[in-house]
């Protein structure tokens with residue numbers, strides 16, 4: 001899968017892309033991340049890509065001409081990639097989207113900066129406006145990295161072990177708590193069942209523990225995806241224990 005990221009600050013994203021799972025996925029050719037400096041499409045001696053807002057107000061606005069030139073050129077190279085603008089005004093990014101987009105050939109991501117981008121870019125070239133949460137960041141670079149990471153994890157082979165993506169929290173349930181050695185730490189012991197080697201019981205404990213977390217922390221998920229028969233039984237047990 002190919003990611004094209006258009007930014008005024010390409011250096012901001014380089015380190016996170018060159019470590020850990022994302023670095024390995026690129027080395028193995030499972031994902032390709034191309035970071036584009038928007039100034040390459042800007043004109044004039046200063047390659048200016050932003051300007052003062054009409055009507056006044058704080059901050060500069062990213063100019064339409066260089067951004068549209070960039071998007072259109074990349075769209076010609078990657079016609080199957082939708083154009084995503086990172087903005088706090090967009091649809092909230094969720095795991096379902098990450099899973100859906102992992103099936104695409106690519107994404108073209110626009111990281112805004114300053115006061116944002118000229119609205120005509122949105123009207124003419126953007127397919128989705130996407131927010132990573134209800135807070136305002138200084139730029140779209142961190143949100144773009146969030147999208148690249150979350151989507152890449154869903155690309156087959158990126159995690160190496162297909163099961164680990166399936167076991168992760170979300171979109172429907174939270175994952176159970178995790179423990180590693182030592183079995184006892186500062187007076188707290190790992191749940192005995194995890195040391196038992198009894199696979200069916202371990203699996204049941206994990207399922208119940210994840211369900212309990214979901215009930216206590218994110219009951220909305222149980223409404224979005226109603227419990228199946230096994231979960232109903234476990235939920236009844238959990239509720240009895242909590243009484």
Ligand SMILES: C[S@@+](CC[C@H](N)C(=O)[O-])C[C@H]1O[C@@H](n2cnc3c(N)ncnc32)[C@H](O)[C@@H]1O
Pocket residue numbers: 085086087088089110111112113114115116117130131132133134135136137138139140141143
């Ligand atoms: C300071 S913000 C601009 C906010 C803009 N004035 C507004 O209120 O909608 C600069 C850039 O950061 C990015 N950004 C900030 N918060 C974001 C969020 N929660 N999700 C996605 N992108 C965000 C966007 O690309 C945005 O253009």
